[in-house]
Amino acid sequence: MINGLDSYKKKWALPSDPAIKPGLETITAALAELGDPHKTGKFVHIAGTNGKGSTAAFLTSILREHGHSVGNFFSPAIEDLHDQIQIDGVPVSPEDLDRVMEKLTGIKTPLTDFELLTAAAFLVFQDKAPDYAIIEAGMGGRFDSTNVIDPEIAIIPSIALEHVNFLGDSLEKIALHKSGIIKKWKPVVVGPLPPEASKVVEETARSLHAEVIRPAGPLEIELKLKGSHQKWNAALADEAAKELLGLAYDAEKACKALAGASIPFRFEEIFPDVILDGAHNAASIQALADTVTTCYPDRPIHIVMGLLKDKDYIAILRQLETFGTRFTFVDFENKRALPAEILFSENRCKIKTIVKSCDILPVHKHKEVTIVTGSLYLLSKLKRDDYRIFQNLRR
Template sequence: MITTYQAALEFIHGRPRFKKRPTLARMRRLLAELGNPQEGLRYIHVTGTNGKGSVVAMMRSMLLANGLDVGSFTSPFITRFNERIEYNGHQISDDDLVRLTNRVAAVVAKLDRELPEGGPTEFEIDTAIMFCYLAEKRPDVVLLEVGIGGRYDSTNVIIPEVSVITTVGWDHMKYLGNTLAAIAQQKAGIIKKGRPVVIGQLPASAQEVVQQTATNQQARLLELGRDFTVTKTSGHQFKATIKYQGLDLANFRCQLNLGGDYQVENAAVALTAVQLFLKGYHLPVDRAALVKGLCNVQWPGRLEEVNASPLVLLDGAHNLPGIQALVKTIQDDFADRDVYLLVAILADKQYELMLGELASLGNVHIMVTHFAGPSSQRPSADLTQVIKELKSRYPIQVAAQWQRGFQTLAGQLSSDDVLIVTGSLYFISEVRQLFSAD
């Protein structure tokens, strides 16, 4: 019997992360034993290498502003596990988490005994708890973010109203494949027969795979740049003002509350998916509500401003495409300022390439460090060897403890400078506790 919040987390995090053979059969069995709580709800299903969480946050804010009840499932969490499961912007309570973990744990024990490969994984359990919770709440729509990939992801047991593929880039190659086409094949697994799919700008090989899958599934494909367009109209402004055109919205203008140029495309994808959902249920598309949603949206740890002067940002750019997006933001919005970077990256990421991208910028001062990491199996990378090979304008510094490194850099800043903490969402989670930005 699980009686405390801590015991619930220990049970969840104590489960294996992966099994040898990808399958949805175990997840379907788990849900069947729980009474199929996933049935009878409406979903928007979101995958992509980067941008998933931001797109979910924007859609949630817009749909709430439209007066709908909204459930959401995102990962990873930044401060507390409860962030992953929300209803109308409020996290699942500790009591509900304990109660539903107990319910799921009883079935997990049964499946541990009965299944040859053992019972459900950690993420399958997270997903089951979420379905049980939202089945009780009965929101008008559930925004469902995949964990990894799509085809075999434990969320892929539903028929969505709309599918979304934000981006396709290099990440999780061990599980998804070593080409962009192979990675896209996994992500395209969330496309369902006759259900529309919205995509951001994808590399050509990935786009081809998605287009073919959509054709095979007779799914309407809406593509950024072809079926809907967006432009940044605000010049070198950290929080962009956009002009969007697509579906029933013509000449739609709005300032985004999330910083970084990559949020321009994310906003366009979110706007298109929200319109499709509303139109599918003959609900009005309220321009003022969409503007309000995008103006108010919050998403922790993604170019999140935690101090205004000097500007301090936390950015969980946890893979190569994420770092490339950060580099573009620095080039576009902070080219005339000195930018100080505190960087820590997990050892299972492409950390040499990620650091190389940052070191190529002429206005950055880099300090590398390390942090605890989410588990002993996933440690922080030792970046001290990598920096010996890198060419950079300013010498790259090393901080044995990130707390001391942060203090050192903060002490060097003038009011015009920018400090960005980046490299891993788990690292951001630790650093964020210095700030009361909840």
């Protein structure tokens, strides 16, 4: 489900399929009909289980601090499809996207919703001509519709178990998908991966004569984005910037850019002691746990959450229970949403409740920190439609 896409599909009679269908044949054929817009410009490709959005935000900030214009294609949306396609941090306007969607009416190749949006992003970048376009893979990498580009550099921040029904049930299988974004003779910047995944990435890179670049460690600078994992993501972005900018790279500008970079739903404190974090799998929940226990070692923690059905909710609950003192589970409108009742019944915490996303969430207690986490679809809906929830949370 891509929020906001249906209105364009209806207006221009675009018959795209909402199903997930990994593969490159149809998107390649459709782009050929459009004149191959993905073959124009300089691209950066990012694939990984976690850290894609943050790494993209860090790299975007560095490149812009050096005077370059930057396009971004993020996945999934924060609020709707417009913020998935950005130029210099500004979401594509409805007017610009409407013109692009009109162009897509002429293609004969049947596409999925995500392929349609991918094609739209390439048309926007062709029209706006940013110096660089940073493309985030939607799922996996090798057979993701974004993997039609020949990027200047690839980045793989992390690899963990996810989307096992599509990507496979082992780190090796998932790494094979992620490493599919590596291109011949082009460098790849790699984060701290599990040994099994690292081996696959290295073998793939070797077969393509691609240099593997690993940061010496996390950057030890103060960042607006909280958590030790963000210092790793900053290091990845910094290494990528050095490769892209060459002799023009300025360390002072890079540090300034990294320190000021931000992205929604990455430990985002929207009100005092009310934090939104889009952690939705075991690896990102662990990073959230580390950040919470570091920032709030002596505070009671109220967890507000909702998840999609394809997540390992049992493992996620067990991790959250190590630091959460009470839980609120949210039912939200999405075909892939896991019923809150399931989370409620499996949760071992004694203090817990269920609410609908349209309800006012329980007012948090004195000295309590509220962490709203899980699906980005939930967080974006709450922030977009139910802002009054957060206003009540701070009372």
